[in-house]
Amino acid sequence: MDIIELTVHELIEKLKNKEITREEIVNAYSNRINEKEADVQAFVTICENVQKQLAQVEQKQIKSELAGIPIGIKDNICTKGIKTTCSSKMLENFIAPYDATVMNKINAEGMINFGKLNMDEFAMGASTEYSYFKKTKNPWNLNRVPGGSSGGSAAAVAAGMVPWALGSDTGGSIRQPASFCGIVGLKPTYGLVSRYGLVAFASSLDQIGTLTKDVEDAAILLNVIAGHDEMDTTSANREKVDYTKSLKKDIKGLRIGVPKEYFGDGINPEVKNAIEKVIAKYKELGAIVEECSLDIADYALATYYIIACAEASSNLGRFDGIRYGYRTKNFENLKDIYRNSRSEGFGSEVKRRIILGTYVLSSGYYDAYYKKAQQVRTLVKNEFAKNFEKYDVLLTPTAPNVAFEIGTKSNNPLEMYLADICTVSINIAGLPGISVPCGVNSEEMPIGFQLIGNHFAEETILNAAYAYEKESKFRENYKPQFKK
């Protein structure tokens, strides 16, 4: 038995039966990181104190079944005493003085933080190539990107360097890398998971979520991180749900809508083919699958880049070289500190988005872009609402293509933005979405499909995802090969 091949629910089972120990789990993952990190480059910071963390967990006698389970954290989630860099020169040496709410929850379970995972700078990107520190590689083919912005999280889970990880998703940043790396990525409903301690990119779209080996693990980790938090005013106050309870329900009669607009010219034929097989499988399982219309993808993408950049230009205003973050050496007065620190501390994509955001908010353009985008946001929400009157879930590809070669899109921002076409509308409407692997293409690169649910219908999409996964046996059939 190879420990790093096991899912977390399998680890829990084996711990219960005393077939393995927590120490063996921690050692197995430490060894795996030593073996694979040089190739994959998923971590910004590797925690060297995992043995000490485990000793503390044992000493505190934490009763949780997750005690001693390793986890990796995207580097935009604040961890007290450990650097949180957002993969930016601006925060290269930033050590958060407090833990994010999700970290308090993870720590209360006695999980072991193995380190902070690479990402596009400030979560702006779709390939993790915009990290200031390093380019993470896709474990299926080391010449390809892992997707982004949670590329480090996805690659680390796919490579077996952590059994699961936290990421954040503003326009697809969990689902798209999960799809590119052949794992499961869940973006919960906006407000289900507290954003307190998540470094803000676009506050009305950002949501923390999970990257896991399978659907059951996603439900287990969502159980830990979901819940109301008074430190986040947008956090939803709802009754606690056990997301593992409804996984195994029969999906006979489940109504699945397949929006035809997501299968147009821009979708790679092999991806389309794989999704068609998924649809056939759902029909076999007794679901009622129908074609439907959701003609908002292009509007949603344009709206996304207007709103996300506008919010980012405001959120990133806080980086001024005064209280934390990079400070320029080249200044005579306060204005110089602001300007030069920001100009030297931010990378090119971040500056591009700040400029775009400032532009659409500036007088003369506010009405033409920002106001219109907010109206389109209403349109997007309405169109989804109409579909959820008829369907329980919607099914689309997660991305129009499989993972692309490193360096092929990083010089063309618009082309990179189009990689988000299938995922952004879900953030615009604040809905939950999950990406599930469904096969590989002729180059043996994984393909994922996306299930979208109504607000707070995580149980429904997890149930539907679980039913498919059990039949498809993706993990048994395909494994990353670390091709060079």
Next chain:
Amino acid sequence: MQVSREEILHIAKLANLNLKEEEVDTYILHLQDILNFANIVNNAPIDGLKETIGAQDTYNVFRKDEIKQSPATKQELLQNAPEQQEGMFKIPKVIN
């Protein structure tokens, strides 16, 4: 819509960013590209639709105004300051 050099420089100033000469050229091109695409929103059927400002309809969420213990000490809050003196953030002279 055409983005001019003056406009980019004005926007950069508002955003507290300096742009190098060669950056100005690339950003004009990229911004032009992205704005041309973003113009789609002007064709969307949005007549009479209200603006949505967030994913939820919650409004004025307040908590009690209570004094609580900070999770971090003063030293921890200052630990990331580029320059500090006597427990304060240090900046250059503002008034001449």
